[in-house]
Amino acid sequence: MNDMDTRARARIDLGALRANVAALRARTPGAAFMAVVKADGYGHGMVRCARAALAAGAGWIGVATPEEALALRAAGIGARVLCWLWTPGGPWRECVEADIDVTVSARWALDEVTRAASETGRTARVQLKLDAGLGRNGAQPAEWPGLTAAARAAEDAGLIRVTGLWSHFSCADEPGHPSIARELAVFRTALAQAEEAGLTPEVRHMANSPATLTLPEARFDMVRPGIAMYGISPVPQLGGPADFGLRPVMRLTARLASVKRVPGGHGVSYGRHYVTPGETTLALVPLGYADGVPRHASSAGPVLVAGKWRVVAGRVAMDQFVVDLGGDAAEAGDEAVLFGPGDDGEPTAEDWARACGTIAYEIVTRIGPRVPREYVDTADGPAAVPADSGGR
C-alpha cells in the first residue's frame, strides 16, 4: 500500500479469509475447494487472497479471464488455476504453456485450444462447461454430445486432457427455486452423457457460494465459492455471515477531510438535495464514486462517524461526500467507517447493498484502485503455511 495516502484505506483481514475457507471446507467434507478470486479477489486483492486461500487448504483457484489466470502464474502461484471467460483469439497458447485449466463452452474454443496444443507440443488441460439453464456461457444441452465427442477425439489425438465438467446455477441464491432441481438434473444428464462418450474428468463442479452453503447435493467433486470466502452471506434472506460461520474480510475507512459549522438552510453537495435543517456541523468524507462508493448511495448510504451511524447527506460526488453530524463534535482526521465486519458498531457491506438497491458483491468488488489495501492478519484464522511457490 501507499503509506503516504492517509485519505482512505480498505483493510483486508487475511486471517478472516483463511478462517472463512476453513469454515466452508468443514461444511463440505469430501469436496475439493476452488477459491474464486476473479475481479481482483472481489476487490480484496487477487494474489494475496489466492495465497491465503491456498494456505487454508484450497486446492484450486478460479478466475474469469485468462489474463487473470496468467497474472496468478506471473505472481508465482503454482496451484491449479481454472479460467472460464474466453473470446476468440484469446491467449490459449500462453495458458497452455502455463499449465492453466481452460474452459471450453463451444466448438470454436475447442478448435483454438487444440491448435494451441499442437503448436506448443503440450497437452492442454480443458474443462467443458454446460449451460444448464443460466443462459450465459456454456454449451447448450443439444450441443453437448457433439462437444464431448469432439473433446474425446482431441484427447485421443493427445492434444487435450478433459480435466473437468462443470456448470453454474441461475438461482442458487433463492433456495427452493424450481430452476435449481431442473438445472441439477440437466447437469447430471450431461455428466452421464460425457461418461458414455468416454470422458473421465478429475472434477465435476457446480456449486457457487449459495449452493455451497445450502445445497449439499450440488457439491459433486468440488465447490467453487467466491463471496462467502470474503465473509459475505450469499443468501442474506437466510442469515448473515455469522450464521454461516463467516466473517467479513474488508473494512473500508476514510479520514475526515473537513469538519465545519454551517448555518441552517445551507445546501450540501451538487443539486442541493440536502439542505441543513438548522445550524449544524458538516463532515467531509474523502471517498466518492471514483473510489466505488455508489452514486446510488446519495441520501442513503450509512457511515459510522463520531460514534453514530449517519446517512450520506445529498449526492455522492466523484471523490467525496458529506455527512451531517448535527450537534456532535469531530475533527478533521477523525475516522469514518463505511463498512466492516460490524462488530464495532459500523455498517456492513450488506447494509450498503440494501441502501443502494444492489448486492454486497457489487459493494466490495467496486472499491477502486485509488483506495490502498492494507493487509492484516488476525490471530483467529488457522496458522498460515508458506505458499507453495515463490513470488511476492
Ligand SMILES: *Cc1c(COP(=O)(O)O)cnc(C)c1O
Ligand atoms: C463468480 C463465480 C463463482 C463464485 O460465485 P459466488 O456467488 O461469489 O460464490 C463461481 N463460479 C463461476 C462460474 C463464477 O463466475
